[in-house]
Amino acid sequence: MKYKLGDFVRFVDEKMEGFITRIIDEDMIGVTGEDDFEIPVLAAKVTLVHGYKPAGSETTAAVAEPQLLQGEFKNKGVYLGVLTDAKANSVVHFNLINDTSFQLLATLATEKQTFKGEYAGIVAPGSATKIYSAQLADLQLWPKFLINILYYTTQNFAVPAPLSITEKFKAKDFAGSKKNLPVLNQPGWLIQLDEPDFVIDVQQLKESFFKPAEEKVTVEKPNREVDLHIEKLRDDYQFLSSAEIQKIQLAHFNKALDSAIVHQLHDVVFIHGAGNGILRHEIHKALSKHPKVQTFMDALKEKFGYGATRVVLK
Structure with missing residues:
Protein backbone atom coordinates (compact mmCIF):
# COMPACT_ATOMS: atom_id res chain seq x y z
CA MET A 1 0.00 0.00 0.00
CA LYS A 2 1.67 3.22 -1.17
CA TYR A 3 -0.83 5.51 0.60
CA LYS A 4 -0.94 6.58 4.25
CA LEU A 5 -3.63 7.95 6.56
CA GLY A 6 -4.01 11.68 6.01
CA ASP A 7 -2.77 11.67 2.39
CA PHE A 8 -4.69 14.01 0.05
CA VAL A 9 -5.87 12.16 -3.06
CA ARG A 10 -7.93 12.79 -6.20
CA PHE A 11 -10.26 10.28 -7.87
CA VAL A 12 -9.10 9.15 -11.31
CA ASP A 13 -12.55 8.66 -12.88
CA GLU A 14 -14.55 11.30 -10.98
CA LYS A 15 -14.21 14.98 -10.13
CA MET A 16 -13.71 14.33 -6.42
CA GLU A 17 -10.89 14.60 -3.91
CA GLY A 18 -10.37 14.16 -0.20
CA PHE A 19 -8.23 12.76 2.59
CA ILE A 20 -7.50 9.11 3.30
CA THR A 21 -9.14 8.37 6.66
CA ARG A 22 -9.05 4.57 6.61
CA ILE A 23 -6.84 1.79 5.21
CA ILE A 24 -9.35 -1.03 4.65
CA ASP A 25 -6.97 -3.60 3.15
CA GLU A 26 -4.17 -3.79 0.58
CA ASP A 27 -6.53 -2.76 -2.23
CA MET A 28 -9.22 -0.60 -0.59
CA ILE A 29 -9.07 2.73 1.22
CA GLY A 30 -11.63 5.13 2.72
CA VAL A 31 -11.57 8.73 1.45
CA THR A 32 -13.39 11.56 3.24
CA GLY A 33 -14.31 14.69 1.29
CA GLU A 34 -15.54 18.15 2.30
CA ASP A 35 -18.95 16.71 3.24
CA ASP A 36 -17.26 14.53 5.93
CA PHE A 37 -18.69 11.41 4.25
CA GLU A 38 -16.23 8.52 3.93
CA ILE A 39 -16.26 6.71 0.57
CA PRO A 40 -14.63 3.26 0.11
CA VAL A 41 -12.61 3.20 -3.11
CA LEU A 42 -9.99 1.04 -4.79
CA ALA A 43 -6.52 2.42 -4.19
CA ALA A 44 -5.87 2.06 -7.91
CA LYS A 45 -8.71 4.53 -8.61
CA VAL A 46 -7.09 7.51 -6.83
CA THR A 47 -3.89 9.45 -7.27
CA LEU A 48 -1.83 11.34 -4.71
CA VAL A 49 -2.07 15.15 -4.85
CA HIS A 50 1.42 16.47 -4.22
CA GLY A 51 2.06 19.63 -2.27
CA TYR A 52 -0.36 19.10 0.63
CA LYS A 53 1.15 18.02 3.94
CA PRO A 54 -1.22 17.22 6.82
CA ALA A 55 -0.68 18.36 10.38
CA GLY A 56 2.03 16.29 12.01
CA SER A 57 3.65 15.28 8.72
CA GLU A 58 6.28 18.02 8.80
CA THR A 59 9.68 16.78 9.83
CA THR A 60 11.95 19.41 11.24
CA ALA A 61 15.03 19.45 9.07
CA ALA A 62 17.95 17.62 10.60
CA VAL A 63 20.84 19.93 11.30
CA ALA A 64 24.35 19.44 12.58
CA GLU A 65 24.44 18.94 16.32
CA PRO A 66 24.84 22.45 17.82
CA GLN A 67 27.88 23.22 19.92
CA LEU A 68 26.10 24.14 23.15
CA LEU A 69 27.61 25.60 26.26
CA GLN A 70 27.79 23.13 29.13
CA GLY A 71 25.03 24.90 31.06
CA GLU A 72 22.68 24.65 28.08
CA PHE A 73 22.92 20.91 27.54
CA LYS A 74 19.50 19.25 27.95
CA ASN A 75 19.43 15.64 29.13
CA LYS A 76 15.63 15.22 29.32
CA GLY A 77 12.82 15.84 26.87
CA VAL A 78 11.90 12.83 24.71
CA TYR A 79 8.16 12.80 23.98
CA LEU A 80 5.40 11.39 21.85
CA GLY A 81 3.24 14.26 20.63
CA VAL A 82 -0.19 13.28 19.29
CA LEU A 83 -1.83 15.73 16.85
CA THR A 84 -5.18 15.60 15.09
CA ASP A 85 -4.95 16.19 11.35
CA ALA A 86 -5.99 19.73 10.41
CA LYS A 87 -8.06 18.54 7.44
CA ALA A 88 -9.08 15.01 8.46
CA ASN A 89 -10.09 15.20 12.14
CA SER A 90 -10.69 11.45 12.33
CA VAL A 91 -6.92 10.87 11.90
CA VAL A 92 -4.18 11.43 14.50
CA HIS A 93 -0.43 11.61 13.92
CA PHE A 94 2.17 10.38 16.44
CA ASN A 95 5.32 12.52 16.44
CA LEU A 96 8.61 11.67 18.13
CA ILE A 97 9.79 14.93 19.71
CA ASN A 98 13.42 15.37 20.67
CA ASP A 99 13.69 18.35 23.04
CA THR A 100 17.11 17.21 24.30
CA SER A 101 20.65 18.04 23.19
CA PHE A 102 21.28 14.44 22.07
CA GLN A 103 20.75 12.96 18.65
CA LEU A 104 18.26 10.10 18.89
CA LEU A 105 18.47 6.88 16.89
CA ALA A 106 14.89 5.67 17.02
CA THR A 107 12.75 2.79 15.76
CA LEU A 108 9.04 2.06 16.02
CA ALA A 109 7.45 -1.34 15.44
CA THR A 110 3.82 -2.31 15.97
CA GLU A 111 2.54 -5.66 17.14
CA LYS A 112 -0.78 -7.38 16.52
CA GLN A 113 -0.34 -11.03 15.57
CA THR A 114 3.03 -10.15 14.04
CA PHE A 115 5.56 -7.33 14.23
CA LYS A 116 5.66 -4.56 11.63
CA GLY A 117 8.38 -1.94 11.30
CA GLU A 118 6.83 1.54 11.05
CA TYR A 119 9.77 3.94 11.42
CA ALA A 120 13.55 4.02 11.72
CA GLY A 121 15.69 7.13 11.64
CA ILE A 122 17.72 9.83 13.37
CA VAL A 123 15.96 12.66 15.18
CA ALA A 124 18.19 15.70 15.59
CA PRO A 125 18.26 17.80 18.79
CA GLY A 126 15.34 20.21 18.99
CA SER A 127 13.39 18.52 16.19
CA ALA A 128 10.39 16.25 15.65
CA THR A 129 9.27 13.70 13.08
CA LYS A 130 6.03 11.86 12.37
CA ILE A 131 6.40 8.14 13.07
CA TYR A 132 2.82 6.79 12.86
CA SER A 133 -0.74 7.71 11.92
CA ALA A 134 -3.98 6.08 13.05
CA GLN A 135 -7.76 6.28 12.64
CA LEU A 136 -9.51 7.54 15.80
CA ALA A 137 -12.54 5.31 15.29
CA ASP A 138 -10.23 2.27 15.47
CA LEU A 139 -8.58 3.30 18.75
CA GLN A 140 -9.60 0.07 20.49
CA LEU A 141 -7.91 -1.85 17.64
CA TRP A 142 -4.63 0.07 17.65
CA PRO A 143 -1.62 -2.25 17.84
CA LYS A 144 0.91 -2.35 20.64
CA PHE A 145 3.77 0.14 20.15
CA LEU A 146 7.40 -0.97 20.58
CA ILE A 147 9.73 2.04 20.67
CA ASN A 148 13.52 1.79 21.00
CA ILE A 149 15.76 4.86 21.31
CA LEU A 150 19.56 5.24 21.49
CA TYR A 151 21.23 8.51 22.54
CA TYR A 152 24.27 9.96 20.77
CA THR A 153 26.44 13.07 21.21
CA THR A 154 29.95 14.14 20.27
CA GLN A 155 30.14 16.31 23.38
CA ASN A 156 31.58 15.34 26.72
CA PHE A 157 28.36 14.34 28.47
CA ALA A 158 27.23 11.04 29.93
CA VAL A 159 24.90 9.19 27.57
CA PRO A 160 21.68 7.86 29.17
CA ALA A 161 20.77 4.20 28.92
CA PRO A 162 18.74 3.30 25.82
CA LEU A 163 14.98 3.61 26.08
CA SER A 164 12.82 0.59 25.35
CA ILE A 165 9.09 1.29 25.65
CA THR A 166 6.19 -1.07 25.04
CA GLU A 167 2.78 0.62 25.15
CA LYS A 168 -0.81 -0.28 24.24
CA PHE A 169 -2.70 3.00 24.06
CA LYS A 170 -6.30 3.34 25.24
CA ALA A 171 -8.81 6.20 25.33
CA LYS A 172 -7.96 6.99 28.97
CA ASP A 173 -4.38 7.83 27.92
CA PHE A 174 -5.80 10.90 26.19
CA ALA A 175 -8.11 11.94 29.03
CA GLY A 176 -6.14 15.07 29.91
CA SER A 177 -6.35 18.46 28.24
CA LYS A 178 -4.27 19.22 25.18
CA LYS A 179 -0.97 20.99 25.77
CA ASN A 180 1.29 23.09 23.59
CA LEU A 181 3.77 20.54 22.24
CA PRO A 182 7.47 21.43 22.55
CA VAL A 183 9.30 21.94 19.25
CA LEU A 184 6.08 21.59 17.21
CA ASN A 185 4.31 24.50 19.00
CA GLN A 186 0.86 23.04 18.29
CA PRO A 187 -1.85 21.85 20.70
CA GLY A 188 -1.91 18.09 21.21
CA TRP A 189 -1.51 15.27 23.71
CA LEU A 190 1.96 14.94 25.21
CA ILE A 191 3.45 11.68 26.53
CA GLN A 192 6.93 11.82 28.04
CA LEU A 193 9.05 8.78 27.23
CA ASP A 194 12.14 9.53 29.33
CA GLU A 195 10.49 10.02 32.71
CA PRO A 196 12.63 8.65 35.56
CA ASP A 197 11.57 5.38 37.14
CA PHE A 198 9.22 5.81 40.09
CA VAL A 199 11.10 5.27 43.38
CA ILE A 200 9.25 4.78 46.66
CA ASP A 201 10.50 7.07 49.44
CA VAL A 202 10.37 4.72 52.45
CA GLN A 203 10.45 7.62 54.95
CA GLN A 204 7.54 9.40 53.24
CA LEU A 205 5.62 6.13 53.12
CA LYS A 206 6.19 5.63 56.87
CA GLU A 207 5.11 9.21 57.66
CA SER A 208 1.92 8.82 55.63
CA PHE A 209 0.64 6.30 58.20
CA PHE A 210 0.85 8.93 60.95
CA LYS A 211 -0.67 11.91 59.14
CA PRO A 212 -3.57 13.62 60.93
CA ALA A 213 -7.07 13.21 59.51
CA GLU A 214 -7.74 15.28 56.42
CA GLU A 215 -9.68 18.49 56.85
CA LYS A 216 -13.32 18.49 55.86
CA VAL A 217 -13.72 18.66 52.10
CA THR A 218 -15.29 21.88 50.83
CA VAL A 219 -18.13 21.27 48.38
CA GLU A 220 -18.21 23.87 45.64
CA LYS A 221 -21.55 25.60 45.10
CA PRO A 222 -22.95 24.65 41.67
CA ASN A 223 -24.36 27.04 39.09
CA ARG A 224 -28.12 27.31 38.74
Whole structure:
Protein backbone atom coordinates (compact mmCIF):
# COMPACT_ATOMS: atom_id res chain seq x y z
CA MET A 1 0.00 0.00 0.00
CA LYS A 2 1.67 3.22 -1.17
CA TYR A 3 -0.83 5.51 0.60
CA LYS A 4 -0.94 6.58 4.25
CA LEU A 5 -3.63 7.95 6.56
CA GLY A 6 -4.01 11.68 6.01
CA ASP A 7 -2.77 11.67 2.39
CA PHE A 8 -4.69 14.01 0.05
CA VAL A 9 -5.87 12.16 -3.06
CA ARG A 10 -7.93 12.79 -6.20
CA PHE A 11 -10.26 10.28 -7.87
CA VAL A 12 -9.10 9.15 -11.31
CA ASP A 13 -12.55 8.66 -12.88
CA GLU A 14 -14.55 11.30 -10.98
CA LYS A 15 -14.21 14.98 -10.13
CA MET A 16 -13.71 14.33 -6.42
CA GLU A 17 -10.89 14.60 -3.91
CA GLY A 18 -10.37 14.16 -0.20
CA PHE A 19 -8.23 12.76 2.59
CA ILE A 20 -7.50 9.11 3.30
CA THR A 21 -9.14 8.37 6.66
CA ARG A 22 -9.05 4.57 6.61
CA ILE A 23 -6.84 1.79 5.21
CA ILE A 24 -9.35 -1.03 4.65
CA ASP A 25 -6.97 -3.60 3.15
CA GLU A 26 -4.17 -3.79 0.58
CA ASP A 27 -6.53 -2.76 -2.23
CA MET A 28 -9.22 -0.60 -0.59
CA ILE A 29 -9.07 2.73 1.22
CA GLY A 30 -11.63 5.13 2.72
CA VAL A 31 -11.57 8.73 1.45
CA THR A 32 -13.39 11.56 3.24
CA GLY A 33 -14.31 14.69 1.29
CA GLU A 34 -15.54 18.15 2.30
CA ASP A 35 -18.95 16.71 3.24
CA ASP A 36 -17.26 14.53 5.93
CA PHE A 37 -18.69 11.41 4.25
CA GLU A 38 -16.23 8.52 3.93
CA ILE A 39 -16.26 6.71 0.57
CA PRO A 40 -14.63 3.26 0.11
CA VAL A 41 -12.61 3.20 -3.11
CA LEU A 42 -9.99 1.04 -4.79
CA ALA A 43 -6.52 2.42 -4.19
CA ALA A 44 -5.87 2.06 -7.91
CA LYS A 45 -8.71 4.53 -8.61
CA VAL A 46 -7.09 7.51 -6.83
CA THR A 47 -3.89 9.45 -7.27
CA LEU A 48 -1.83 11.34 -4.71
CA VAL A 49 -2.07 15.15 -4.85
CA HIS A 50 1.42 16.47 -4.22
CA GLY A 51 2.06 19.63 -2.27
CA TYR A 52 -0.36 19.10 0.63
CA LYS A 53 1.15 18.02 3.94
CA PRO A 54 -1.22 17.22 6.82
CA ALA A 55 -0.68 18.36 10.38
CA GLY A 56 2.03 16.29 12.01
CA SER A 57 3.65 15.28 8.72
CA GLU A 58 6.28 18.02 8.80
CA THR A 59 9.68 16.78 9.83
CA THR A 60 11.95 19.41 11.24
CA ALA A 61 15.03 19.45 9.07
CA ALA A 62 17.95 17.62 10.60
CA VAL A 63 20.84 19.93 11.30
CA ALA A 64 24.35 19.44 12.58
CA GLU A 65 24.44 18.94 16.32
CA PRO A 66 24.84 22.45 17.82
CA GLN A 67 27.88 23.22 19.92
CA LEU A 68 26.10 24.14 23.15
CA LEU A 69 27.61 25.60 26.26
CA GLN A 70 27.79 23.13 29.13
CA GLY A 71 25.03 24.90 31.06
CA GLU A 72 22.68 24.65 28.08
CA PHE A 73 22.92 20.91 27.54
CA LYS A 74 19.50 19.25 27.95
CA ASN A 75 19.43 15.64 29.13
CA LYS A 76 15.63 15.22 29.32
CA GLY A 77 12.82 15.84 26.87
CA VAL A 78 11.90 12.83 24.71
CA TYR A 79 8.16 12.80 23.98
CA LEU A 80 5.40 11.39 21.85
CA GLY A 81 3.24 14.26 20.63
CA VAL A 82 -0.19 13.28 19.29
CA LEU A 83 -1.83 15.73 16.85
CA THR A 84 -5.18 15.60 15.09
CA ASP A 85 -4.95 16.19 11.35
CA ALA A 86 -5.99 19.73 10.41
CA LYS A 87 -8.06 18.54 7.44
CA ALA A 88 -9.08 15.01 8.46
CA ASN A 89 -10.09 15.20 12.14
CA SER A 90 -10.69 11.45 12.33
CA VAL A 91 -6.92 10.87 11.90
CA VAL A 92 -4.18 11.43 14.50
CA HIS A 93 -0.43 11.61 13.92
CA PHE A 94 2.17 10.38 16.44
CA ASN A 95 5.32 12.52 16.44
CA LEU A 96 8.61 11.67 18.13
CA ILE A 97 9.79 14.93 19.71
CA ASN A 98 13.42 15.37 20.67
CA ASP A 99 13.69 18.35 23.04
CA THR A 100 17.11 17.21 24.30
CA SER A 101 20.65 18.04 23.19
CA PHE A 102 21.28 14.44 22.07
CA GLN A 103 20.75 12.96 18.65
CA LEU A 104 18.26 10.10 18.89
CA LEU A 105 18.47 6.88 16.89
CA ALA A 106 14.89 5.67 17.02
CA THR A 107 12.75 2.79 15.76
CA LEU A 108 9.04 2.06 16.02
CA ALA A 109 7.45 -1.34 15.44
CA THR A 110 3.82 -2.31 15.97
CA GLU A 111 2.54 -5.66 17.14
CA LYS A 112 -0.78 -7.38 16.52
CA GLN A 113 -0.34 -11.03 15.57
CA THR A 114 3.03 -10.15 14.04
CA PHE A 115 5.56 -7.33 14.23
CA LYS A 116 5.66 -4.56 11.63
CA GLY A 117 8.38 -1.94 11.30
CA GLU A 118 6.83 1.54 11.05
CA TYR A 119 9.77 3.94 11.42
CA ALA A 120 13.55 4.02 11.72
CA GLY A 121 15.69 7.13 11.64
CA ILE A 122 17.72 9.83 13.37
CA VAL A 123 15.96 12.66 15.18
CA ALA A 124 18.19 15.70 15.59
CA PRO A 125 18.26 17.80 18.79
CA GLY A 126 15.34 20.21 18.99
CA SER A 127 13.39 18.52 16.19
CA ALA A 128 10.39 16.25 15.65
CA THR A 129 9.27 13.70 13.08
CA LYS A 130 6.03 11.86 12.37
CA ILE A 131 6.40 8.14 13.07
CA TYR A 132 2.82 6.79 12.86
CA SER A 133 -0.74 7.71 11.92
CA ALA A 134 -3.98 6.08 13.05
CA GLN A 135 -7.76 6.28 12.64
CA LEU A 136 -9.51 7.54 15.80
CA ALA A 137 -12.54 5.31 15.29
CA ASP A 138 -10.23 2.27 15.47
CA LEU A 139 -8.58 3.30 18.75
CA GLN A 140 -9.60 0.07 20.49
CA LEU A 141 -7.91 -1.85 17.64
CA TRP A 142 -4.63 0.07 17.65
CA PRO A 143 -1.62 -2.25 17.84
CA LYS A 144 0.91 -2.35 20.64
CA PHE A 145 3.77 0.14 20.15
CA LEU A 146 7.40 -0.97 20.58
CA ILE A 147 9.73 2.04 20.67
CA ASN A 148 13.52 1.79 21.00
CA ILE A 149 15.76 4.86 21.31
CA LEU A 150 19.56 5.24 21.49
CA TYR A 151 21.23 8.51 22.54
CA TYR A 152 24.27 9.96 20.77
CA THR A 153 26.44 13.07 21.21
CA THR A 154 29.95 14.14 20.27
CA GLN A 155 30.14 16.31 23.38
CA ASN A 156 31.58 15.34 26.72
CA PHE A 157 28.36 14.34 28.47
CA ALA A 158 27.23 11.04 29.93
CA VAL A 159 24.90 9.19 27.57
CA PRO A 160 21.68 7.86 29.17
CA ALA A 161 20.77 4.20 28.92
CA PRO A 162 18.74 3.30 25.82
CA LEU A 163 14.98 3.61 26.08
CA SER A 164 12.82 0.59 25.35
CA ILE A 165 9.09 1.29 25.65
CA THR A 166 6.19 -1.07 25.04
CA GLU A 167 2.78 0.62 25.15
CA LYS A 168 -0.81 -0.28 24.24
CA PHE A 169 -2.70 3.00 24.06
CA LYS A 170 -6.30 3.34 25.24
CA ALA A 171 -8.81 6.20 25.33
CA LYS A 172 -7.96 6.99 28.97
CA ASP A 173 -4.38 7.83 27.92
CA PHE A 174 -5.80 10.90 26.19
CA ALA A 175 -8.11 11.94 29.03
CA GLY A 176 -6.14 15.07 29.91
CA SER A 177 -6.35 18.46 28.24
CA LYS A 178 -4.27 19.22 25.18
CA LYS A 179 -0.97 20.99 25.77
CA ASN A 180 1.29 23.09 23.59
CA LEU A 181 3.77 20.54 22.24
CA PRO A 182 7.47 21.43 22.55
CA VAL A 183 9.30 21.94 19.25
CA LEU A 184 6.08 21.59 17.21
CA ASN A 185 4.31 24.50 19.00
CA GLN A 186 0.86 23.04 18.29
CA PRO A 187 -1.85 21.85 20.70
CA GLY A 188 -1.91 18.09 21.21
CA TRP A 189 -1.51 15.27 23.71
CA LEU A 190 1.96 14.94 25.21
CA ILE A 191 3.45 11.68 26.53
CA GLN A 192 6.93 11.82 28.04
CA LEU A 193 9.05 8.78 27.23
CA ASP A 194 12.14 9.53 29.33
CA GLU A 195 10.49 10.02 32.71
CA PRO A 196 12.63 8.65 35.56
CA ASP A 197 11.57 5.38 37.14
CA PHE A 198 9.22 5.81 40.09
CA VAL A 199 11.10 5.27 43.38
CA ILE A 200 9.25 4.78 46.66
CA ASP A 201 10.50 7.07 49.44
CA VAL A 202 10.37 4.72 52.45
CA GLN A 203 10.45 7.62 54.95
CA GLN A 204 7.54 9.40 53.24
CA LEU A 205 5.62 6.13 53.12
CA LYS A 206 6.19 5.63 56.87
CA GLU A 207 5.11 9.21 57.66
CA SER A 208 1.92 8.82 55.63
CA PHE A 209 0.64 6.30 58.20
CA PHE A 210 0.85 8.93 60.95
CA LYS A 211 -0.67 11.91 59.14
CA PRO A 212 -3.57 13.62 60.93
CA ALA A 213 -7.07 13.21 59.51
CA GLU A 214 -7.74 15.28 56.42
CA GLU A 215 -9.68 18.49 56.85
CA LYS A 216 -13.32 18.49 55.86
CA VAL A 217 -13.72 18.66 52.10
CA THR A 218 -15.29 21.88 50.83
CA VAL A 219 -18.13 21.27 48.38
CA GLU A 220 -18.21 23.87 45.64
CA LYS A 221 -21.55 25.60 45.10
CA PRO A 222 -22.95 24.65 41.67
CA ASN A 223 -24.36 27.04 39.09
CA ARG A 224 -28.12 27.31 38.74
CA GLU A 225 -27.72 25.83 35.27
CA VAL A 226 -25.52 22.72 34.90
CA ASP A 227 -24.53 21.85 31.31
CA LEU A 228 -24.06 18.10 30.84
CA HIS A 229 -23.01 18.17 27.17
CA ILE A 230 -19.87 16.02 26.98
CA GLU A 231 -17.83 18.66 25.13
CA LYS A 232 -18.29 20.88 28.21
CA LEU A 233 -16.99 18.17 30.54
CA ARG A 234 -14.07 16.54 28.71
CA ASP A 235 -11.54 17.65 26.09
CA ASP A 236 -11.03 14.08 24.89
CA TYR A 237 -14.70 13.27 24.18
CA GLN A 238 -13.93 12.22 20.59
CA PHE A 239 -11.99 9.24 21.99
CA LEU A 240 -14.87 8.02 24.19
CA SER A 241 -17.55 5.45 23.46
CA SER A 242 -21.27 6.24 23.94
CA ALA A 243 -21.31 4.20 27.16
CA GLU A 244 -18.29 6.06 28.58
CA ILE A 245 -19.84 9.43 27.67
CA GLN A 246 -23.12 8.58 29.41
CA LYS A 247 -21.25 7.37 32.51
CA ILE A 248 -19.31 10.66 32.73
CA GLN A 249 -22.45 12.75 32.23
CA LEU A 250 -24.39 10.87 34.94
CA ALA A 251 -21.47 11.15 37.37
CA HIS A 252 -21.34 14.92 36.81
CA PHE A 253 -25.14 15.12 37.24
CA ASN A 254 -25.00 13.25 40.58
CA LYS A 255 -22.11 15.39 41.84
CA ALA A 256 -23.89 18.64 40.91
CA LEU A 257 -27.17 17.44 42.46
CA ASP A 258 -25.43 16.51 45.73
CA SER A 259 -23.70 19.90 45.74
CA ALA A 260 -27.02 21.71 45.21
CA ILE A 261 -28.52 19.78 48.15
CA VAL A 262 -25.54 20.58 50.42
CA HIS A 263 -25.85 24.29 49.62
CA GLN A 264 -29.65 24.12 50.10
CA LEU A 265 -30.51 25.53 46.68
CA HIS A 266 -34.22 25.83 45.96
CA ASP A 267 -33.87 24.55 42.40
CA VAL A 268 -31.30 23.70 39.71
CA VAL A 269 -31.52 23.18 35.93
CA PHE A 270 -29.68 20.32 34.20
CA ILE A 271 -29.06 20.86 30.47
CA HIS A 272 -28.88 17.38 28.95
CA GLY A 273 -29.95 18.06 25.35
CA ALA A 274 -32.68 16.28 23.43
CA GLY A 275 -30.58 13.74 21.50
CA ASN A 276 -31.92 10.18 21.61
CA GLY A 277 -33.49 10.78 25.04
CA ILE A 278 -31.41 8.17 26.90
CA LEU A 279 -29.60 10.65 29.18
CA ARG A 280 -32.87 12.49 29.93
CA HIS A 281 -34.55 9.19 30.80
CA GLU A 282 -31.72 8.14 33.18
CA ILE A 283 -31.75 11.54 34.91
CA HIS A 284 -35.54 11.47 35.37
CA LYS A 285 -35.36 7.90 36.71
CA ALA A 286 -32.75 8.96 39.33
CA LEU A 287 -34.72 12.07 40.29
CA SER A 288 -37.96 10.13 40.77
CA LYS A 289 -36.30 8.01 43.48
CA HIS A 290 -34.26 10.74 45.21
CA PRO A 291 -35.50 11.56 48.75
CA LYS A 292 -34.36 15.21 48.55
CA VAL A 293 -36.17 15.98 45.27
CA GLN A 294 -39.60 17.60 45.63
CA THR A 295 -40.47 17.58 41.92
CA PHE A 296 -38.97 18.04 38.46
CA MET A 297 -40.20 19.18 35.05
CA ASP A 298 -39.03 20.29 31.60
CA ALA A 299 -37.28 23.65 32.01
CA LEU A 300 -38.26 26.72 29.97
CA LYS A 301 -39.27 25.08 26.70
CA GLU A 302 -38.91 28.39 24.87
CA LYS A 303 -35.21 28.44 25.89
CA PHE A 304 -34.20 24.76 26.00
CA GLY A 305 -36.98 22.90 24.16
CA TYR A 306 -37.04 19.44 25.70
CA GLY A 307 -33.26 19.59 26.33
CA ALA A 308 -33.26 20.57 30.02
CA THR A 309 -34.86 19.51 33.31
CA ARG A 310 -35.62 21.83 36.26
CA VAL A 311 -35.32 20.14 39.65
CA VAL A 312 -37.04 21.58 42.74
CA LEU A 313 -35.42 20.47 46.00
CA LYS A 314 -36.97 19.97 49.43
